[in-house]
Amino acid sequence: MAHFNKPAAGSWTEHYPELGTGPVDFTDSTDPAFYADELNAIFKKTWLNVGRVERLPRKGSYFTKELTGLNTSLILSRGTDEEIRAFHNVCRHRGNKLVWNDYPGDETEGTCRQFTCKYHAWRYSLEGELTFVQQEGEFFDLEKAEYGLATVRCEVWQGFIFVNLDPDAQPLADYLGTMLKGVEGYPFDEMTEVYSYRAEIGSNWKLFVDAFAEFYHAPILHMKQAVKGEADKLAGYGYEALHYEIDAPHSMISSWGGMAPPKDPSMVKPIERALRSGLFGPWDKPDIEGLDALPPGLNPARHKAWGIDEFEIFPNFSLLCWEPGWYITYHYWPVAVNKHLFEANLYFAPAKNARERLAQELAAVTFKEYALQDANTLEATQTMLESGVVTHFPIMDQEVLIRHLHVHAQKKVKEYRDANAAR
Structure with a gap:
């Protein structure tokens, strides 16, 4: 240097x-x-820091991050395998925001075993897989494996969690x-x-x-x-x-x-x-x-x-x-x-x-x-x-x-x- x-x-x-x-x-x-x-x-092609790993202290921990200027909301979670992942905060059924409390524009955090949509109760694992569809038999040739949460590039440097909306972005270490x-x-x-x-x-x-x-x-x-x-x-x-x-x-x-x-x-x-x-x-x-x-x-x-x-x-x-x-x-x-x-x-x-x-x-x-x-x-x-x-x-x-x-x-x-x- x-x-x-x-x-x-x-x-x-x-x-x-x-x-x-x-x-x-x-x-x-x-x-x-x-x-x-x-x-x-x-902003849509660069690594963005969204917090630290201490906000995800255990399996099932999550928090949301509102990227208002980029017209999206993210879920950051620690999976059952201890991996930290990022997803777009949108249900794959009808586009409802998946994780929110009383006010959809506010950020939230907590611990859970799965993410459940408030609208029709579709459920997703901490790893983003679609695990349950209400009245699944009435859908047409629905393959749950094809409807997991939309992932976002996510890497950690020195405990700082970074995301990148560009799936083809260079690795975080190279960028830094x-x-x-x-x-x-x-x-x-x-x-x-x-x-x-x-x-x-x-x-x-x-x-x-x-x-x-x-x-x-x-x-x-x-x-x-x-x-x-x-x-x-x-x-x-x-x-x-x-x-x-x-x-x-x-x-x-x-x-x-x-x-x-x-x-x-x-x-x-x-x-x-x-x-x-x-x-x-x-x-x-x-x-x-x-x-x-x-x-x-x-x-x-x-x-x-x-x-x-x-x-x-x-x-x-x-x-x-x-x-x-x-x-x-x-x-x-x-x-x-x-x-x-x-x-x-x-x-x-x-x-x-x-x-x-x-x-x-x-x-x-x-x-x-x-x-x-x-x-x-x-x-x-x-x-x-x-x-x-x-x-x-x-x-x-x-x-x-x-x-x-x-x-x-x-x-x-x-x-x-x-x-x-x-x-």
């Missing part, structure tokens, strides 16, 4: 000449035709590439205490990825969340990341921060000192194997002040590993050209006492406040982009991952359009 250490004079962007350095076209976030092609070219290979071995499976947030955002999905793919904004947008001394320091010196890397279609940013406890107690709030926690998570690293000797892909700059690595797994999955020993995932699910569903999950090692639990709670609510500040700018951005007054925008060196995201998305849509035109 190649790593670049930025020289005193130069830029991160120059390592990726295919991205260029000119203004970036943002009509990819406002054009309905581009959005429609983006769904077909990217060498950069993500360097993360393997991190103890994700030890961090099972989860805090979750979900919000509908009035912007194109790429704009929220943009917001988290750079910290250039942090000293300004989040200034009021820090004590005055820390805010003045950040505003005065700006921001410089430790490392950027692109392994197309994926990318990553490595940053300082999260070192605890702070050398100067006055630089944090009283409640943070009391609970030994804050935005960067609990200060006390959990006692779990795998945190002392990190995988080679983390902290690529080998910097003593390293605090966080954020991996942007194309198209819509962000994975953030924090130095104090916890991690976050973000998902950005497109709903319309100007709307998406944002999901955030914070993962900690299970707390051993009340103080550790409160430390996690503080980290979770602090994160929520910061995330709301990021989201607050997005609808204003979307509105003005849609005005069409300005369509191309200058992107600085610290925003190289933003440049990469838009250039790569536009490339994939162009390839899709060219292929269709050639038919």
Whole structure:
């Protein structure tokens, strides 16, 4: 895996000449035709993370995932053979949604021995086989073996469950590439205490990825969340990341921060000192194997002040590993050209006492406040982009991952359009 250490004079962007350095076209976030092609070219042909294996702890466990923008719903289940599978959530009889509770648009989870349709009681095994048809004798030459649930490609990487709507897609490991290979071995499976947030955002999905793919904004947008001394320091010196890397279609940013406890107690709030926690998570690293000797892909700059690595797994999955020993995932699910569903999950090692639990709670609510500040700018951005007054925008060196995201998305849509035109 190649790593670049930025020289005193130069830029991160120059390592990726295919991205260029000119203004970036943002009509990819406002054009309905581009959005429609983006769904077909990217989301219907790319590996998408839909959760973790801890949500399927035993045989018969299942959960559903609504992919509203893609006009489908999925069932993820662990079969009697322990295999994790994915199916389209549709009964083969008359097309009713198979697994749902009171409201068909809501996601659900649980444990069962089989899936039974609410409409006519057709039944399917955990492996997707049609096992029972009500009044089967009145159908015409019905072969149950031909009417199992419609399967979806499903593979697992480091406990993360991925699906792909394209049955001919390359294997997941090949898609993730060498950069993500360097993360393997991190103890994700030890961090099972989860805090979750979900919000509908009035912007194109790429704009929220943009917001988290750079910290250039942090000293300004989040200034009021820090004590005055820390805010003045950040505003005065700006921001410089430790490392950027692109392994197309994926990318990553490595940053300082999260070192605890702070050398100067006055630089944090009283409640943070009391609970030994804050935005960067609990200060006390959990006692779990795998945190002392990190995988080679983390902290690529080998910097003593390293605090966080954020991996942007194309198209819509962000994975953030924090130095104090916890991690976050973000998902950005497109709903319309100007709307998406944002999901955030914070993962900690299970707390051993009340103080550790409160430390996690503080980290979770602090994160929520910061995330709301990021989201607050997005609808204003979307509105003005849609005005069409300005369509191309200058992107600085610290925003190289933003440049990469838009250039790569536009490339994939162009390839899709060219292929269709050639038919």
